[in-house]
Amino acid sequence: MPLSTALGGTPSCIMDGARLFAPNGLRRKKAGSSMRLCEHCSRRHWRAKINPATGLQVKHKNGNKVFVCIYCGHVQEEEHLFIPPKERIKANILYIDLEISKSVYYNYGAKVPSKYLRTDDLIQENYMLGWAASYMGNDRVWSQFVTPQAARAADESGIVKRLWELMDAAEIIAGHNVDGFDIKHCNTKFDKHGLPPIVDKKTIDTLKLARSKFRHESNKLDYLARWYGLSGKEEVTDNDWKAAMSGDKKALNKAEYYCRNDVIIGKGLLDKFLPIANKHFRFGAIKKETYENEK
Structure with missing residues (x-):
């Protein structure tokens, strides 16, 4: 009938x-x-x-x-x-981490009379040295850093599109201070290079969860990871970052390894926090091809 x-x-x-x-x-x-x-x-x-x-x-x-x-x-x-709730698959959660260069300014000595440096004295604005990303439940980590030539030219144009594609495909974007740092920097760089900002995605910020649910001595990723029995962050000095900005190949490789490790331990921390996040990430069937068909 x-x-x-x-x-x-x-x-x-x-x-x-x-x-x-x-x-x-x-x-x-x-x-x-x-x-x-x-x-x-x-x-x-x-x-x-x-x-x-x-x-x-x-x-x-x-x-x-x-x-x-x-x-x-x-x-x-x-x-x-x-799709019955019991048959739904968990939404794909993409954990990201960025490495941003320092900005370069003119200034009269180390003292800053006002709260901020003047933009008229800006020599070079910060740029994206590189990024790393990985889906929860998948061991694969993607990363992309600028070449030595691009670092010396402060040119991030060769690495932003791939990151945008990953973030656009994800249903949820996660990270440590992802709301206050990563998403804002990403959208600034995307907008600069003609890509639409990522504005319609749900996020999970482990820094916010640490502040709202616990009272740890420190909410830094390294401290929290070690507190939960995970491996800590790799050591990168200020001189390493300066060398990476100047195009030193070894320093750039070290920065990329550091960034990838941050994603790995960040995912481990997120695994600890998800049960107390008070969020239900079950959106229905997802396309696993998001990461399974990557070369």
Whole structure:
């Protein structure tokens, strides 16, 4: 028996010339993007079909919600397939870490009279030395750092697109101070190089979780990792960062290893924090090809 015959339903609206009104005089809104065009009149204005006994929206036996076309009264269910909660796969969480160079300014000695240095004295703004990223539940770590020539030219253009592609494919982006540092720096660099900022992603910030759920002596990643029995951060000195900015190949390799290790221990810390995050990261079926098809 067709769904429209089984569920019945009559339109609860009237036509007044070219305008469409509900019985109470209010316009009906379009349904969500999960609804197709009406199979009878090829329009797409729907209202929920309500069960008068329960006051709840009628659902098909497969779990799909049922709607009524407000033009012709045809009854139709949602387009997407319902995925029972027990069969859903956890959303893919991408853990990221950035390494940003220092900015270079002119200044009269070490003392700064005001709170900030003047932008008129800026010689070279900071740039992205490199990044590392990895999905939770997957051991593979991606990373990309500037070449020695690009470091000397402060040119990050060769490494930002790949990071943007990974972040755009992820459902959730995680990191230590990811909200206060990584996302903001990423969006600044993306915008600079003609890529749209990442603004519609959920995030998990382990620094915020450490501050809100615990009272550790320090909330630095190295301290927290060692406190939870994980390996600590690699040691990189200020001279190493200066050498990397000047294009020293060994220093850049050391910085990349340092960044990749931060991602590994950061993922371990996130594993410890997820049970107390008070968030349920189950969005439905995900495409594992996000990382399985990478070369």
